Amino acid sequence: MTLRLYDTRSQSLQELDPVDPGRVGMYVCGPTVQSSPHIGHLRSALSYDLLRRWLEHRGYAVTLIRNVTDIDDKILRAADQGPDPWWAHAYRVELEFSAAYAAIGVLPPTNEPRATGSIGAMIDLIQRLIDGGHAYPADDGSVYFDVASWPSYGSLTRQSGDALLSGEDADPRDRRSPRDFALWKGRKPEEPESASWPAPWGAGRPGWHIECSAMAERYLGQEFDIHGGGLDLRFPHHENELAQSTASGAPFARLWVHNGLVTVNGQKMSKSLGNSVFASDLLGAARPVVVRYALAAAHYRSDRDFQDGSLVEAEEAIARMERLVERATAAGVGGAAAVVPDAFAAAMDDDLGVPEALAVLHDTIRRGNQAIDAGDLGTAAHAVASVHAMAGVLGVDPTTWADDAGGDRTHDALAALVGRLIEERTDARRRRDWAAADRVRDDLAAAGVTLEDGADGTRWSIDGR
Known part of the structure; x- marks a missing residue:
């Protein structure tokens, strides 16, 4: 069966x-590194890690590009x-993301x-759009995409008219239309000089949308196979990417794939509700x-409601695999060829149907236990091998996490995350913001991390170890 994916543009x-x-x-839209990674970031990265792993299992050579937006208004x-300075802040947060991704087994991108690192490519792309009559410079050194010049604008999300007001981050005095969006932002006096680059239209920095178009073309060419990202990026980000790339003459992405969002106990995460769940x-x-199993269990296109019992359910699912392996080892079950069952493959080929694939996995666990109970070690061996094969494709085989993933890699990831929080606490104490400093200590204590302040700085340990 040929792999089929839901394409947002054709809605089929x-x-x-x-x-x-x-x-x-x-090409997958990566993080804008202004603050610590949360559960939504992990879920998105994991969705495309699962797709990449399945493509590689199917024999494809995959080139995965995942960008880092390290210059932006939010940063x-x-x-x-x-x-x-902004660049040090961005790099520190980027390390947090890298550590969090690695901790849950997300493979590094190509x-x-x-x-x-791609400012020159962005300037070249903007110039092509100006030369083609699809963009115009403004008096302040900014450059805007002329939406009226591209009739197919809105084709990704099937919107038109007032629904396409995507230029909320631009100065309204400089735009010809409220629908136009910034390709280049002229430097403002209050912004650091280090956050601007020379350009034919004046010093400034790129708009968010042009970044991904330029980097995708630079690393994958003018036409490539899959563009991925969170559902919340469809508009305006991906709509603008599609418009500016195709207007420049690039076919761009053949398929647009979007993963669903994450809610917490039925509510959208927000600072005002105080319900954000961080890595x-x-x-x-x-x-x-x-954690990986809990985030992977729902279909990638569905919204994932993370509830208080989600990790408990995932722990039991992993434990069922571990118990089967332990029973098989104790019973002397021999090795067998690791083969992914046809039903598992059919589920994965059908728009990456992980829930259906997991159902096949757990049915195989059940049959393996039944075979061990009946003394049918041959059937048990095939079942155990199939479980390893399926879990391996999904990256949730607990036997492969027991060494490197469960040890040094997890510690390194946790160290990066805790180190970032300790820096925040140290900064809060320097500002004499004792409430903020105590909040960090309490949050870490609730997660089992103990802080000890000394003459040489702050040390941390887990449960006093």
């Missing part, structure tokens, strides 16, 4: 038809609240370009393989 399941047979080029605002919360509450 489409067969994967690679530009280059046998190879798949995939500049966040850096204003701390002691470090390339992970930073926006600040550090999850990694402090359960084994990384359990």
